[in-house]
Amino acid sequence: MNASAFSARDAFRKLAKASILVRNMQFRHGLRHGVAAAIEHRHALSRLDIHAVIDIGANIGQFSLLCRALYPSARIYAFEPQLKAAQCFTELFRRDAAVTLFRSAIGMKTGQIKMHVSRRNDSSSLLPISKAMTDVFPGTDEVGVVDVPIGPLTAFVSAEQIAGTALLKIDVQGTELEVLKGCDPLLHRFRYVYVELSFIELYTGQALCSEVIRFLDQKKFDILGVYNIREDERGRAVQADFLFRSVV
DSSP: OOHHHHHHHHHHHHHHHHHHHTTSHHHHHHHHTTOOOOGGGHHHHTTOOOSEEEEESOTTSHHHHHHHHHOTTOEEEEEOOOHHHHHHHHHHTTTOTTEEEEOOEEOSSOEEEEEEEESSGGGOBSSOBOHHHHHHSTTOOEEEEEEEEEEOGGGTOOGGGSOSSEEEEEOOTTOHHHHHHHHGGGGGGOSEEEEEEESSOSBTTOOOHHHHHHHHHHTTEEEEEEEEEEEOTTSOEEEEEEEEEEOO
């Protein structure tokens, strides 16, 4: 597939997504704030009965907005360290008392850490952006570095707050394994983990898919499904969303 065909396919996807969003009242609310609900995850998540969501890498609220539609009574705790994205998220859920945003990254230690800011803010990462990333996803090059807060999940929520059937979502552009280690003391509270993983190194030094799968296997989580496989121009898989389920 050449570059023009690749771009045309991407544009068609966006148009099809927009046509769905405008037909839903909650999603239209998101569009008024410049937020397109992450409906590409509906197939993976719509059949789950979820009571609590931890949304790590919440960005401007795309995933939390989908969860609000899928799980109307769920409690949502979201994490987004980037200031502008967090401000957009806060405004989107300003009247929703069941959604709490923490402006922090998740890791094993509490403190400050440098974030590599991408031209596309949803591609920013705590790891340097590689050439492979900008080749596969043009427009994601680094435009700056900022300090952001970081801490373990236990610094923000308690085991008691992760009540009922809980979903842990992770979309953090390369630091998935570090986030899971930062969540480790509370992993037993989650029935499901939904995480974006990479097959190639899009961020310098990131743990690839196989390493994250091994970690979750050791924690007694099995793969329930693989969704939204992203390919490069030559049709090679580079990323996908993995749904894991606790077998304990």
